Amino acid sequence: MKPRPSLDLAGTAEFLKSGACKSVYVLTGAGASTGAGIPDFRSPGGMYDSLRPELITATEAQRKRMRMDPVNVVMKDMFFQNQFPYLEVRRPFILGTQQQQWKATLTHWFMRFLEEEGLLKRLFTQNIDGLDYQTGISPELVTNVHGSLARVSCEGCGYEMPFDDFCAQVRTNVKDIYRTDPTAPAESSNINCPRCNAPLVKPNTVLFGGSLPSAFFEQLDDLNGADLLIVAGTSLVVSPANSVVMYVAKDCLRLIVNKEPVGQDLGIRYGKDATRDVWAGEVSCDEAFLDLIKMLGWQDKVRKIKHLLPESNQAMVKDL
Template identity: 55%
Template sequence: MRVAPVDIAGLAKLILSPECKSIAVLTGAGVSVASGIPDFRSPGGMYDTLCPDLITATPAQRNAMKHEPMAVVTWEMFEQNSFPYMEVRRPFILGTKNHQWKATIAHRFFELLHVKTNKLTRIFTQNIDGLDHQCKKIPTEKIVNVHGSISSASCEGCGTKMDFVKFCEAVETNIKDIYNPESGPKESTPILCGNCKKPLVKPTTVLFGRSLPSQFFERVQEDLPNLDLLIVAGTSLVVSPANSLCYSVPQSTVRVIVNQEPVGEELGIDYSPESTHDFFAQGKCDDVFLELIIALGWLDDLNVKDLPPSSAKLVQENTAN
């Protein structure tokens, strides 16, 4: 029976061992923070910095967002008023179009894991930033965008797709910039669907209150029964059903949690010293995965030119040492 490692060296040994044949990854916002994209729940993240008074909304809708910032990404809010979502997401949408962010060390580790071992079964990413897809050596079918992607657009009502470049042009001209009022239009105007004429066009992200892609459920059923190692990285594990991966894997599956603080204890993750099922690799995702890359002997395969500045600096510092 596989036993959870007690350190990064042990994790590297497990990954390379013949008894570990299938590895899946569940990622959250923490794997993308080094790219410059803030996460949702940490200080400085979207929920923390949300300013409802600047958003085009009714007093009742603003009060709802003040009480619960997550309201801005719900179907209930978007169906009533598309502007809160679009105004909050404007910089993210246009930044994605302009390739503003780069895949981090964490993303590049997943790519190396596939190239070096061929054991990467699936990446289940809760992130909508599309950075996994910058890792071109990972086959597209191995990446499941659990909550959709911000790099494509369609109508939330009828499902009609809209060319992403044209959508971004409409965002620039129709949606006000609440973060930089001197840029863009002074007032937001609707972006209408070319088919149903409703103001429900948005990036293909999954709003709270809407169903996840069927691909998620299909791949979970397909992958989990034979999984040897589950790496959970940079996620608070508070969003279901993505967090169900943690308790749906077989008892024989080793679970590795890469995060700055313990998460998922209510899901059965065991952080006690006696745990033989779980390993807590505490730290920032880029720090932990760079240590793992070094332990695996893959450091020379990292190209700093492909990394965001903070990730490249971290690699260079370790190379110098």
């Protein structure tokens, strides 16, 4: 039997320092990036909440679908009918990504620190913002479960288009439904694939009704070797990404960093029922990982990158 750490953040830190914990896997979601200012598209004020289908270039029937369920914006069959809902809704997110408008948070940096300590075996992220890479984390350790905004390809023929070329066309061809960019065109026109000429180019994000990257399924079996699984900033409602929590061995410690306890339906147990699950409490991801950083004595690592953190994190680390 492995020695059982106490089921709290301090116990998790002790376990990480003990040498008995050699293999850490991580699953992140939108909460990892909220400190960077990227709104969770499911939350109030997020992309779905503020969607105004009447502004989108679409037929009345397509607008009706989006009104009934905003997820239709990123549905595969919708995209194949009309690429504008996706491109118009995501325009600021695509161009902001190109301009590095958002900065990696303490949560992203914590994963990089885990790699520096030789502990990180894999980071599965459901986020498409690519902020993980800003920390210099080894790209081969990162699996973008839902794809990435910063790579572009044709859904028809697979042609990969350089991100900057694509962004140049987004700027000139796609109207700004948020009305923040005065240089945007008044009407949208298609962005066609340079190879097959179909209007099917878009960032490599996984559409609803589309399939996840095959690497994700191949890597799930590795989770069996995990000593610690960290689940951060995800409500664990999106399948199959949420199945990560079930692929770890029965004695693997699981740390849940999310403002509410999640995953009870997937077998995660809290409070007196907990046997190997730790809830970080009602705190943001960045707060929880800063606490862990202090418990681990990794303050020096943060001091070195302090100036790179987003504004919301600056106040948290000013006395470090």
